[in-house]
Amino acid sequence: MRGFFHEGHWYEDTGMTCRRCGHPVYRSDLAEYAYQCFHCDEDLYSFEAMEPDGAYVPPVMVARPVGGIALNEGLEYLLDDAGKPRIFAGWREAEAYLLGHGVAEADLETVYFIEIDEEDGKDSGCAFKVVDADGVRYYTSPEVLGLADFAQSLHENERDGGGSPLPLAGRIAGAVECPEAAWLAMADDPETEKRFSCFLIADIVGNVLWVNEDHGDGLAHYVFPLSAVLEAAAMEGDVWDLLLARFPNARVDR
Numbered sequence: 001m002r003g004f005f006h007e008g009h010w011y012e013d014t015g016m017t018c019r020r021c022g023h024p025v026y027r028s029d030l031a032e033y034a035y036q037c038f039h040c041d042e043d044l045y046s047f048e049a050m051e052p053d054g055a056y057v058p059p060v061m062v063a064r065p066v067g068g069i070a071l072n073e074g075l076e077y078l079l080d081d082a083g084k085p086r087i088f089a090g091w092r093e094a095e096a097y098l099l100g101h102g103v104a105e106a107d108l109e110t111v112y113f114i115e116i117d118e119e120d121g122k123d124s125g126c127a128f129k130v131v132d133a134d135g136v137r138y139y140t141s142p143e144v145l146g147l148a149d150f151a152q153s154l155h156e157n158e159r160d161g162g163g164s165p166l167p168l169a170g171r172i173a174g175a176v177e178c179p180e181a182a183w184l185a186m187a188d189d190p191e192t193e194k195r196f197s198c199f200l201i202a203d204i205v206g207n208v209l210w211v212n213e214d215h216g217d218g219l220a221h222y223v224f225p226l227s228a229v230l231e232a233a234a235m236e237g238d239v240w241d242l243l244l245a246r247f248p249n250a251r252v253d254r
């Protein structure tokens with residue numbers, strides 16, 4: 001069976017796709033809607049879904065119920081050589097692999113082809129390098145997904161409960177310090193690097209913030225004065241809009 005796991009629930013394929021993003025849609029949990037798109041995170045009326053045009057096939061993982069009992073949990077996954085769930089380009093590739101590895105055609109009925117939203121892999125948030133007078137430290141945070149979150153986080157967590165200013169790294173929501181070697185290894189490994197939605201280098205001494213983020217126009221490098229980012233965060237409006245209006249040449253790689 002083909003479908004998608006979301007928060008522990010199994011949603012069977014509907015054979016329909018989202019008109020907006022082209023990803024598969026699943027039955028809505030709400031009576032007033034026909035479908036939901038996990039990619040857009042929206043519930044949809046039936047006219048917002050369409051027959052697939054064949055352009056997009058989601059990658060899948062393969063699993064079967066532990067002990068052969070179908071449940072919404074207790075699945076065992078087909079693993080790759082590294083011990084991680086093996087990911088196939090689509091369910092046809094997965095079926096072909098299973099048939100080629102001794103699984104009988106009739107048994108495919110009991111196999112779960114679990115569709116993956118590609119951006120699910122991008123859940124590691126941001127990686128940060130913070131340079132201050134004491135040296136360089138490295139952090140990651142799954143709660144900060146980009147410059148806008150970063151700016152908001154700095155603004156909202158400017159002071160601790162007692163009203164004392166916090167150091168910049170202490171203001172980043174969910175920040176976990178990571179050893180330099182781990183950070184450098186991540187930066188060298190394209191697979192790991194892809195899991196982060198954004199890389200930021202905050203140079204407090206030099207008053208510079210380097211941003212490597214996809215701001216709707218592909219992954220790109222931007223440079224802003226760190227103080228201007230803090231100012232923008234304190235203002236009404238979209239941080240990106242405010243900063244790009246003030247620094248139209250902030251993008252440095254074109």
Ligand SMILES: [Zn+2]
Pocket residue numbers: 018019020021022023037038039040041
């Ligand atoms: Zn969608």
